[in-house]
Amino acid sequence: MTNPNSFSGNPAKLARWDERYLGLAHHIAQWSKDPRAKVGAVLVQQRYARIVATGFNGFPANVEDSAERLQDKAQKLQMILHAEQNALLHAGREARECDAYVVGKPVCNVCATLLIQSGVRRVVAAAPRAGTGSYWDKVGLLAIDMLREAGVEFTPVTGEQLDRLGLNRDEARAAQDPFSTHQHSFDFGGEGE
Ligand SMILES: [Zn+2]
DSSP states (O other), rough: OOOOOTTOOOOHHHHHHHHHHHHHHHHHTTTTOSSSEEEEEEEEEEEGGGEEEEEESSSSSSSSSHHHHHHHHHHHHHOOOHHHHHHHHHGGGGGOOOOOOOOOSSOOOHHHHHHHHHHEEEEOOOOOOOSOOHHHHHHHHHHHHHHHTTTTTTEEEHHHHHHTTOOHHHHHHHHHTTTSSTTGGGOOOOOOO
C-alpha cells in the first residue's frame, strides 16, 4: 500500500527521517525500567514531520514499578504496557494516519491489532524470523500478516540502518532472537518457546 506521506518520490529522504525516528525510539527505550527488555515507540505524522506521541514499555502511571515487581516475570507480564500501547494511548485519536517506529522488539500480535485499529498507516520495526516455530516468532509473524492484510505498510529495520544509527548490533539481534534471554519479557503467558 502506498503511503502518500512517506516521501514516496524521495526514498533517500524517507530513509534519513526513518533513521532519525528510530534513533529517537531507541533513546526513549532507555527510559524503561524493565530489566529484561527496553522498547521504545514513536508515532509520527509524516506530512508535517510532527512527533505525535512516544512510549516505552512499563507499568501504568501511578502503579509502582518496584524492582521486586519487575523481577517477578509472571506478575510483570500481567501489569506491563508495551511501548506501542503507551504511545497509542498517549496519542489518542491523533494516532490516525501516523507512522509508528518501534525499537527493541518486533511488534507483537496484540500491538498489531491496536496499531491497525488506531488507524496507523505504516509500521517501521524489526522483522520476526520465519520458520523457527518459536512462540515469539509466530506471534510476530501473525502481527505482520495482520498489518499487511489491513493495508498497513510494514518496513523492516535493516542491519545497515542499525549500523548507521550506532545501535548495538548484538542488542538488535537479541531483539529479533526469540531464544535470547531478553525475549521473555513480552510473552503473555503463552505456551512458551
Ligand atoms: Zn506488543
